[in-house]
Amino acid sequence: MENTLDGYAHSNGLKNANVSFKVLFAILTMVVCLLSTSPVVPLTITILISLILIFKARIPLKFYLKFLSIPFIFGFLTFVFMAIFFGTGETWFNIGLFNLAVYKDGFNLGLLVFARVLGGFSCLAFLALTTPMTELFSVLESLRIPKIVLEIAMLMYRFIFVFLGEAENMYRSQNTRLGYGSLKNTYHSLGMLMSNLFIRTWLTGEQVYISMESRCYNGSIRTLKPQKNITPRNILMLISFESIMIIGVYLTSNLKFI
Amino acid sequence: MNVIETKDITYHYPDGTEALEKVNFKAEKGKIVALLGPNGAGKSTLFLQFNGILRPTTGSIAVDGDLISYEKKNLMKIREKVGIVFQNPDDQLFAPTVLEDVAFGPMNLGLAEEQVEERVNEALKRVGMDGFEKKPPHHLSGGQKKRVAIAGILAMRPQIMVLDEPTSGLDPRGASQILKILYQLNQEGMTIIISTHDVDLVPLYADNVYIISEGKIIKEGSPQEVFGDVKTVRGANLRLPRIAHLMEILEKKDKMPFEKPYPLTIGEARKKILKEFEE
Numbered sequence: 255m256e257n258t259l260d261g262y263a264h265s266n267g268l269k270n271a272n273v274s275f276k277v278l279f280a281i282l283t284m285v286v287c288l289l290s291t292s293p294v295v296p297l298t299i300t301i302l303i304s305l306i307l308i309f310k311a312r313i314p315l316k317f318y319l320k321f322l323s324i325p326f327i328f329g330f331l332t333f334v335f336m337a338i339f340f341g342t343g344e345t346w347f348n349i350g351l352f353n354l355a356v357y358k359d360g361f362n363l364g365l366l367v368f369a370r371v372l373g374g375f376s377c378l379a380f381l382a383l384t385t386p387m388t389e390l391f392s393v394l395e396s397l398r399i400p401k402i403v404l405e406i407a408m409l410m411y412r413f414i415f416v417f418l419g420e421a422e423n424m425y426r427s428q429n430t431r432l433g434y435g436s437l438k439n440t441y442h443s444l445g446m447l448m449s450n451l452f453i454r455t456w457l458t459g460e461q462v463y464i465s466m467e468s469r470c471y472n473g474s475i476r477t478l479k480p481q482k483n484i485t486p487r488n489i490l491m492l493i494s495f496e497s498i499m500i501i502g503v504y505l506t507s508n509l510k511f512i
Numbered sequence: 513m514n515v516i517e518t519k520d521i522t523y524h525y526p527d528g529t530e531a532l533e534k535v536n537f538k539a540e541k542g543k544i545v546a547l548l549g550p551n552g553a554g555k556s557t558l559f560l561q562f563n564g565i566l567r568p569t570t571g572s573i574a575v576d577g578d579l580i581s582y583e584k585k586n587l588m589k590i591r592e593k594v595g596i597v598f599q600n601p602d603d604q605l606f607a608p609t610v611l612e613d614v615a616f617g618p619m620n621l622g623l624a625e626e627q628v629e630e631r632v633n634e635a636l637k638r639v640g641m642d643g644f645e646k647k648p649p650h651h652l653s654g655g656q657k658k659r660v661a662i663a664g665i666l667a668m669r670p671q672i673m674v675l676d677e678p679t680s681g682l683d684p685r686g687a688s689q690i691l692k693i694l695y696q697l698n699q700e701g702m703t704i705i706i707s708t709h710d711v712d713l714v715p716l717y718a719d720n721v722y723i724i725s726e727g728k729i730i731k732e733g734s735p736q737e738v739f740g741d742v743k744t745v746r747g748a749n750l751r752l753p754r755i756a757h758l759m760e761i762l763e764k765k766d767k768m769p770f771e772k773p774y775p776l777t778i779g780e781a782r783k784k785i786l787k788e789f790e791e
Contacts, residue, residue, distance in 0.1 A: 264651065388608040388648060408608055415650035416602050461603035464565055468596045469668065470588050470620035477607055478615035478628055 259321075259382055260415075266311040268384040275488040277393050280381040282492065286499045287373035292506040293365045295499055296373030303376040311384050321379060322372075329371035336364030387411050405475045416458065421451055513577070514538045515672050515703050516562055516594070521571030523557060523727075531557040533727045534571070539672065539705050539720075544698050546718035547707040548738075550749035554727040555707040556599070559674050562705075563587075563594040576671070592621060595670035599677045601657035602649075610636070610652075610660050611645040617668040628667075635667040636660075639693055655686030662693065672703045679710055691717060712753045715739070715776035723748050740773050755781045 263269075268276070283303070287296045304322075307313045338349075341357015348355045381390075388411070395404055424447050428434065433443035463471075516539040523532040531554050539545045549555050560566040561573055564580050564587045573580050575590055595617075598604045607613035614635055618628040636642045639659040649657055658678065665673060678694070679687035687710075695717060698704050708714065714721060715735040723731040723738060725748040731738050739745060739752055742760070746752075752760065756774040759781065763770045769788065775781040 260648075261651075264646075264648065386646075386648070388612075388646070391608065409606060411608050412606055412649065415648070419650070458603060461598070461600070462606050464560070465596075465598050465604040466606065466616075467565055468563055468591055468598075469617040469664065470591050471616075472584075472588075472620065475607075475616070476619040477612035478619065478625060478632065 260387070262311075262313055262317070262383050263386045266313060266384050268306075268311045269386070271384070272484050272488055273385060273389045273393050274396075274484045275492065276381060276385050277390070278484075279492060279495075280377045282496050283380075283499070284374050284377040286496060286503060287370050287377065289500075290370070290373075290503045290506070291366070292503075292509045293369030294506040294509060295502045296366075296369035298502065299499065300369075300372045300376045303380050307376075307380060307383055313383050318379075318383075321383075322375070325371055325375040329368045329375075332371065333364040333368040336367060337361040340364065401474065408475065413455075413458070417451060417455060420454055421447065424450060513541050514574075515541045515576055516705070517574045518558075518561065518568075519572050519574075521561060521568035521573060523561065523566060524569045531727050532561075532568070535724075535727070535729055537722060537729065539703055541703055542698070542701055543719040544694070544704045544706065544717050545720045545722065546714045547705065547722045547724060548709065548711065548714065548748075548750055549707070549724035550709065553724045553748075555724060556676055557727075558724065559596060559676055559705075559707065562672075562674055563591045563596055592668060593670055594672045594674060595665035595668055597658075597661050597665050597673065597675045597678060599680060601654070601661040604661045604664065605649040605657060608648055609645065610641065610647050610649065613649070613660065614664045614667050617664055621668060631667045631669070632663075635663040638666055638697075639663045640689070655682050655689065658682065658686070658690060659693075662690070666697075670702070672705065673697065674705045676707050677709075678706060679708065679713065687713070709750065711739075711745075711750055712755075715753055723750065725749075735776055736773050739776055753777070759784075 283299055287299055290296055304318070307318055308315055337356050337360045338354055339360065340363055341355075341360030344358050345355040346358045346361060391404060391408055391411075394407075395401075428443045428447065432439070434440045516537070518535055518537045520534045520536060521532055522530070522534060524530055535554075535558060537547075537558065547555055547558070557566065561568055562575070564582060567582055575593060580586070580590055605613050607616060611632060614632045615628050618631045623631070632645075633642065636645065639662050641656065641659050641663060644652070644656070644660070649660065652660065662673075662675075662678075673694075675694070678690050682690065691713065694704055694706070698717075706718075718735055721731075721733065721735050721738040722729055723744065730748060731741055731744045739756055742752060751757065752774070753776050755778060756776050759770045759774040762768040763774075770784065775784050
């Protein structure tokens with residue numbers, strides 16, 4: 255349980271920083287990434303956020319790299335395809351295979367998309383790795399997200415872990431009895447696990463409803479949510495960081511690599 | 513005065529199986545009552561009658577002297593008075609954090625946020641879980657979850673607390689922590705009803721014991737009276753407390769002079785043995 259996203263979200267160096275601050279930081283920085291017309295600022299943001307996550311939030315480097323590898327591969331493939339297929343103007347050089355060539359404008363566009371993917375994803379990673387889901391709910395509530403959506407999200411969040419635990423137990427007990435010995439067995443066991451889990455979900459839902467009713471549930475979930483106000487210092491930090499980035503966006507707006 | 517009293521309640525499940533048959537159960541104010549019975553005897557079904565979640569097919573239940581009427585307003589009052597802690601804490605803890613879960617009950621009572629906060633803090637302190645407010649339940653151990661589940665009921669300040677197998681699945685230390693909390697609450701005047709199969713612990717805390725088997729109450733009385741009826745206890749798939757069993761063997765097989773009623777706890781046994789040696 256400790257080496258999961260949820261585990262880090264609950265125990266990282268930045269877990270006590272203000273939630274609204276973290277959410278605003280992630281969203282604004284992502285917007286800056288998208289506004290930028292050159293890859294410089296998004297790549298700078300990626301590097302800065304990675305440094306914050308590794309040194310300030312103390313997320314292990316290995317875990318972070320693994321986490322980042324999926325969008326990296328995705329972004330890189332996009333980059334390659336764009337460089338080859340999206341160009342219309344001047345070619346830069348020929349690959350010498352199937353008459354394919356790298357176009358200058360395609361290359362620039364691909365690099366920009368790649369940088370934006372990484373920059374945007376690192377903003378999301380910042381949010382996911384430093385802010386527990388549970389605290390996001392209170393921010394979402396103050397953003398006037400409909401209550402019913404939040405209640406369902408809250409229950410889903412909680413029960414994902416209950417059913418994950420049950421699925422793990424069932425999987426182990428099936429495995430103990432050689433349920434995954436052959437391909438045929440694997441299909442059979444997995445099918446049983448899933449149908450069993452579905453029934454379990456149903457029964458647990460009923461039990462939870464009974465236990466909620468016992469605590470005077472009347473159709474809407476009301477709970478206490480800790481609310482911390484954003485401090486002037488946080489606002490100042492936010493404004494200065496985003497301003498510098500926007501100036502960077504402006505200065506590099508006409509910069510082309512090739 | 514009896515805070516909970518059922519009169520001849522019978523309950524049929526929708527599919528027709530009879531879960532309870534003419535059950536008469538009484539809990540006196542300020543006492544700890546234990547409901548002993550094997551699995552599937554109807555303990556949980558009986559408990560769900562106490563706060564009006566299930567409605568008996570025939571018979572009636574009085575809480576605090578008033579018959580339960582099954583309209584919403586009255587049910588809310590009953591559920592404020594009678595708190596139920598369920599056997600599996602994962603069925604009870606639904607909120608993403610400990611704080612939100614414990615606050616759920618008092619919020620439903622319509623209290624102001626400051627009052628709720630005060631009650632939540634107090635309840636968590638009672639069960640020794642203060643400092644865990646922001647944790648999600650899946651980062652807690654089994655015993656901790658159980659204590660949070662109890663805090664969730666405590667925060668509603670019920671007069672009667674009903675616990676379904678509060679010690680099942682816990683290690684000995686976790687179990688004795690829970691019992692200690694319950695004992696303290698009882699000292700402060702709360703009536704406590706516990707279902708269990710842990711016969712060794714029952715004589716330590718219970719004032720009154722009921723044995724339920726196949727939906728019927730087959731024995732009731734003080735622990736001495738109930739465990740004195742060895743045949744009925746064994747007939748219900750239960751056993752004597754280990755200490756009593758030892759005394760029985762010493763009397764029957766080794767002809768030692770320990771006759772009935774057998775001592776049920778270590779303390780009682782110690783007194784009896786010391787007395788025997790002195791003579």
